[in-house]
Amino acid sequence: MAFFRQLPYELFIGLRYTRAKRRNHFISFISLTSMIGIGLGVAALIVVLSVMNGFQDELRNRILGVASHLQITGPNNVLDDWQSLAGSVEGAPHVQAAAPYVMAQGMLSFGQAVQGALIRGVLPMDEDRVAELGSHMRAGKLNDLKAGEFGVVLGSELAQSLGVVLGDKVVLMAPQGQFTPTGIVPRIKQFKVVGLFEIGMYEYDAGLALIHMDDAAKLYRMGNSVSGVRLKLDDLFSAPRVARQLGERLMGKGNYYISDWTQQHSNFFRAIQMEKRVMFIILALIVAVAAFNIVSTLVMAVTDKRADIAIMRTFGASPRSIMQIFIVQGALIGVIGTVVGAFFGVLVALNIDTIVPFIERVFGVQFLAKDVYYISDLPSKLMWVDVVVITVMSFILSLLATLYPSWRASRINPAEALRYE
Template sequence: MIAGRYLRARRKEAFISVIASLTMVGVAIGVATLIVVMSVMNGFRGELLDKILGLNGHFTAYPIESKFTDYKETVESIEQVDGVKFAVYFVEGQVLASGRGSSTGVTVRGMDEENLKKLNLLYNSAEQGGFDQWDDSNGIAIGYRLAQTLGVGIGDQVQIINPDGAMTPFGTTPQIRSYPVTAIFNLGMVEFDSFFMYMPLEPAQDYFKLFEDVLKPGQEPLDVMASDEEIDAAYQRVPQASAVEIFIDDPDAVGLMRSRLQADPDLRPMVLTDWQQRNETFFSALQVERVVMFTILSMIILVAAFNIISSLIMLVKDKGADIAVLRTMGATRGSIMRIFSITGTAIGVIGTTVGLGLGLLVASNAEAIRAFISNLLGVTIFPPEIFFLTSLPSRTDPLEVTVVVLMALGLSFLATIYPAWRAAQYDPVEALRYE
């Protein structure tokens, strides 16, 4: 009751009440800022991880020792390994893509429709056109940012140039072909929407010359003087793939899954590269940034805790006579400490509660707030060219929110100890001497 009366404003103690109110606001701002920033950084990491692993897989397996002609059998064997969700084979190469007066380097991936359907993120992201009858389309699918760069739309021709073309007496000539755009996708990630191009598997194998000439069963090797007709009759062209993307149930269990894949006797020799190796620098930088931001923003709550100390010290000075009267009426030192501890802790509890509500509200509407401020000010906040994503993601982690709340409450309580102890040390005689 006494602690509550000390918190309520009166004309005489208006200044102290204003200090206490500002301290509550400081705690609330600190808690809300920490929750919002950590939620946005969690969302940023989660969205990037989902999109990167939605296309590139948790492992990329590259064949060694022989040409990768048994890619279908290899995928079937990989999918039998415990812990593997699915696997896809693909053809990949670097080319120069040209549209209406503009050119840019892109990565071409050749995949058949069966494997493309396994990549739900890509298959369901077509904004124009689609992947129906993909194997028979002989067209290409490009990201919407790449379409804007090249100035093309559905049905337009895109010319792709591969420097590793046909051998001539004058050297290697570039291979130039044109393909119609049959699908434009939007993955919401600048890297994929700007630099990736997909085409059906067989046209990609033909374009990159991923075939191996193998003697037909029962056919004897030909001598060096054999004609082209004899060579064509004796050999058959066996298609190859570039690599296999492997998707596993637990993205963090790459160490265990690497051991299982390498120990499986049914799998051909392969070099495995996991997603943590491919993106080690990027995600390590994100983790360091999260820790640094948490540490820096925690200083806001720490400053608010020091404000609690100063406001309580002023309150103790102002209530010296009240403390003396209470002591003469039989109040113990412990009772006096509890009064001022409850007063200071109440400031922290109220500020933390308000900050919790405000932080969760802002975090859950981060993208709407960003869009509103961007439209209001006429500037681009969170530009996708820098941050890779087209929207501001936010994912609130209950564990992190709990840590922030407990930290704020803990600092608020610790801040009350010294002022409450000083109040308990007041000598009633000295306090009432000049009253």
């Protein structure tokens, strides 16, 4: 109690009003409801934003498991003298590795099944340096692709559509035909399935096939040329800046087209970011509604304390002091709700990988079925910046909700308030 007596009397009385038992229990109920509402809103915001951050991170990692951070191509997707280009860019700042590739369209057939696919010719050792495809192999290894042996690694969905397994032989038809006395005939070559990969992105699992770069160059008659060079950076978020730097570095050395992963998948990640912002606004409105319940609490508290206010005014309390007393009372409701909500929100966000499976086992449900969704686990990535922004926003809304009732309390006329006491 000695500590409270050392406080300014406005703060002391505001805290005392909050702790004291009220004659009107309905006011206490509204206060408790406001705290719970603010806490639930803050916790929901933290958990939802953490889950959306987790999804964004998971999808980005899966996409970049196949795609590259940066890609350099030449006119008509033909790049000559790629060895010197790769050696030049590998020495650039932030560039960790470079790998050539051949990219073309093709038609795969097995028995009666026919599927179109994107054919990528790679050097297995170099490809492992710029992408994480090797870690997504379900059967076989990327290194099983050897020059001259005409092996192919298929996406799991593509293999399922064709009905092939490891060791089967598929026919690859290149759309560029060759002239014969009987007309134009498509180039056809038989490839042996030496591996299967599964990224978890339908675009790649159902439409990508990998072959050795030398085999691709022979089939598509590329000679010593390639389609381009793929680069891996030490920081994937620096890709746009590094692309500009490489553009300046290669200026005057030839016609090159440089693109980064943010351009190749810009619509996809922009949609996720927009969805995240909309969810933030919707859930912030829940916090706002709960915060403005404080208005009802304080209006009733002011009515209940009219006599106390009048007595304090007669003892010399200024209207500003009366206003501060009720601001303290309302702000405390907001602070308690915000702190409790932030605590439980962080707790759930950090342990969602344990909580969700427990709920699924108890109630016998599955939120993300493996046969429908490629991401069957609920990912979560807690960002402390989000926690700070949410808690500050909740406190400001709570503080704003106290202004009008506190102002009304400061305007009470002592004579009128004590007339019927």
